[in-house]
Amino acid sequence: MAHEREGAGSSATKATLKIWRADAEVAGSGELVAYEVETYPGMVVLDAIHAVQAKQAPDLAVRWNCKAGRCGSCSAEINGKPKLLCMTRMSTFAPAEPIVVTPMKTWPLIKDLVTDVSHNYRVAKKIPPFAPRPRDADGRWRMQQEDIDRIQEFRKCIECFLCQDVCHVLRDHHETEEFVGPRFLIHLATLDMHPLDTVDRRPMIKDEFGIGYCNITRCCTEVCPEHIVLTDNGIIPLKERVADDFYDPLRWIARKLFPPKHKKRLPVLPDAEPARPLGVPAPANRAETVDAEE
C-alpha cells in the first residue's frame, strides 16, 4: 500500500478497535479484543478489520464482498449501531475512543463478526414467487416509469438484513416464526404493487407473514443503508391494503366477487414447511392494533 499513502505520512494516526471474538463451537468463548491500527485517508471500518486480519489476527472472521455498499455482506454493529462496515468511515469517530465492533445481535453467532442469517433465506423461499400476466400482442410488456418508481425503490435492497437486525419484533421478541420482518415486508409490497403480477398474497401477508406484528417504530427505515423508506412507503401502505381487504365488510364482499387486479388467490403455500400448523388461527387483535396505530 506504500505508494498509495501519499499525503498520509505526516498525519498517520492510530485508532483502537475492539472486536468481538467468539466461536459458537467453542464453549465459553466470547470477548472484546482490542487491536490498534494505523489510519489513512478515507479509511473505513472494514479496512481497519482487514488490517487486523493481515497482521494481527489472520483467523478473524468477517463477511464482505464489494467494499462499496453494493452487496450487503459486511453488516455488523459499530458502537451498538447496525451498519455496513465498508460504508462507515473511521473519521466519523473520535480518535481517542475505541471503536467497538460486534456481530448483528438478532442472528445466532457463527464466529466473530459472522452470524447465521439463513433464516432470511428460508423466509424468502416461502414467499410465492412473481407470476406475470400474459405479454402484450407484440410479445412485450408495457409499464409506465411512474408506476414502477416506488417498487424500484424497494428493489434497491441489498439484503444486508440490518433492518431485520434492528427490528424489535425479531431482535427482542424473537418472533422469527411469526413475522417475516421489514426486509420481506417490502419484498411483499414490491410483489403486491408490481403492475404485472397476478398472485394475491394479502391473506398470507396477514397470517403467515405476520404484518400485524409491526407497530411502526420506523427503526428499520433509520438503519437502511440504501435509504429505502421502508415503513412509510412500503409497510404502512401494505398494512392498509391488507386491513382494508379484511376489515371492511363491503370491500370484503367486493373482493370476493371481483378479486383485485388480475390477482388470483393461492390455496396453499408452495413450499414444504407450513409457517403455522393448519387450523390454528392467527393471534387475536393484531390487526386491531394496526388500525389503532394508523
Add this chain to the structure above:
Amino acid sequence: MAETKYETHQHDVLVIGAGGAGLRAAIEASAMGLSVGLICKSLLGKAHTVMAEGGVAAALGNVEPRDSWKVHFRDTMKGGRYLNQWRMAQLHAMEAPARVNELEEWGALFDRTKDGRILQRNFGGHKYPRLAHVGDRTGLEMIRTLQQHGVHTGMQVYMECTVTRLLGDGPSGAGASRRRGRVTGCFGYWRENGKFVVFEAKAVVLATGGIGRAFKINSNSWECTGDGQALAYLLGAELMDQEFMQFHPTGMVWPPSVRGTLITEGVRGEGGTLRNKDKKRIMFDYIHPLYASETADTEEEADRWLAESTSGVASTARRTPDLLPRDIVARAIHTEVKEGRGSPHGGVFLDIFSRRSAEDIKKKLPAMYHQFKELGDVDITKEPMEVGPTAHYTMGGIRVDPETQETCIDGLFAAGECAAGMHGANRLGGNSLSDLLVFGRIAGLHAGRYAKATAGKHVDPAQIEAFAREALEPFDRDEGVNPFAVHEDLMNVMQTYCGIMRNERDLKTCLKELDRLKEAAARTKVVGGNRHYNTGWHEVIDLRNMLIVSEAMARSALARKESRGGHARDDFAEMDPAFAKVNHVCRAAGGGMELEAAPLPEVPDEIKKVLLEEDR
C-alpha cells in the same frame, strides 16, 4: 487437524458459482427436471455480479429501431479486435434480447421508455443506445431476479462453500488416441466450520468469475481469485486469451481506501466527459484509426450526438470519443497522467456536474452520487470526480466449445467471466451481463443434456483423501509465511510488471517473481485458530489459484508481441496482423505450463459479409 472426513451430496448437474452465469445455468438445468446443486463461496445474492452498474447489452431496438443483432455482433467483434470466437459473439448478439425479456418475466424492473418499454442507454463501443438498465444498479436487479426465480425451481443451494478441486481425470495420451478425460464431481470445504464436502455429479458447470484480485488496483470482490480457471487447469483443461485483462478507465483514485472502486461507464453514457488538469477534453486526441469514421472529432458534434441520442432522436452526428472502447480510454488516461497532465492524485477528471442537472444525476446515477459523497467527500453534482484505470475484467479464461460451452474434459462446462472466447481482446461494457445470461443458459442446457445421457459416475476415494490432505497442509507446517503478505506481494507484482502497459523485460521479471511467490505460497502457514471460518486458511487456498492464472497471464502476454485490446506493450506498440490469427492457449504439461498459439476458427463467408456491412 488431520481430520479428513467428509460428507457427500449427489446431483445430476452441479454448478459452481452463483453469479449471473451460475444462476442462469442452474435455472436452465432445473427446468429440465434434473437435480441441480448450486455452490458459492459467499451468501446467495452477494456474488460479484451484484456490483455491476451500467447495464446489460441487448439489441432490443427500443430506443434506436435501427439496432439489430448484426450491429451488436459487429460492435462486439470490433471491440474485441476480431480475436473473439465469432460463433460465440454471434450467439450472444442473437440471443441477448430474448434473455433480457425473460428477466422481465421473472420480475425484473428495468427503467422504462416513454411508451413503457425497456429503456436503453449509450455505452462505450456500442453504436446505438443498447444497455437495458436500472439506474446504476443493474447487476443487483439481475442477480436478485435470478435468485428469487431460481430458489423456487427446486435447485439446492450450498452457500459459503469453497471448492478446492474438481474430481475426475484429465486428458491423456497424444494424437488420435488422446482421451478427453472426465469430471465426476468436486471437493471443497464449508467456510463456516472447515469441514470437507464432496459433490458427485454427472456434469459440472464452472461459473466462478474473474481474477481481478491479483492486481493491486482493482474493482473486484474478494471472490475474484480465478478459482474456476485454476480448478479446470488442474484437472487438465485449457486456458485461453489469458493475456487480455481489461483495465477499466474509470476507477476511483482518491482517497486510498477506495482506490480502484468502479465508477460506471454510465457516467459517460449520460454525458460525462474526461478532462485533464488544464480542463481540456482529452479524448479527441486519442481517436483510434479503427474508430475514426464513427467518432465525433469536434466537441460540437459530440455534444449534438449526446443530446439527440439521449432524447430518443435518431442521431446523424457521430459518437463522442469519451465512449470509445475501454482499452483506448484507459490508455489515454494512462498517457495523460504519465505526461504530467493528470489530476492531483494521479488520475484525470470526469465531469458530469457541468453537463447534467443535479436532479438528473441523482436520478440516473444514484449509487455514484452516494459512493462519492460517503466514501470520497465529493459531491458529483457540484464537482468533477478524479478517475484512473483499475483492473476490472478477465477476457481470458477456460477454453470452451462455442456451441455448448463444454471444455476439453467430458462433462465439464464453463460460462461467464471464467470462460474465454466471447470478448476477444477487449470486452464492451454491458456485454458481460448479457454474456452471463446467454452462455449461462447454454452451459446449463448442454450440461443438462449431457447429464441425461450419462449414467451415474463414481468418485475416487483415494483422490478425495489426497485433496483433503492437500487442503490441510498449511495447518501442519511448523513454520511458514503469512498468506496475506504473499497476496499483497502478488498484487504489487502483477500491477507493476503485468499491468496496463507491458514489455518484454517486465514480463520476464514478472514470471521470475511469480516463481518466487509460488515458492512462498508453498510455505504459507495458518497461524492460530481452527478450521472454523478461518480467513487466513481460505487465503492460502485462493493464492494457489491466483498464482496459476497469473502465470498464464504473464506467459501469454510475453508471447503476444503486439498491442491489442486489453494487452498493451510499449515495445510492440501496434497491432500485428500475424497475431490477429491466433489465440494463446495454456495447459499443464510435464510438471509445468505449456503455451500454444492456436489458430482462430475460420469465419464463414456469410458472417464475413455481416462484419463488412455498413448499417444505414
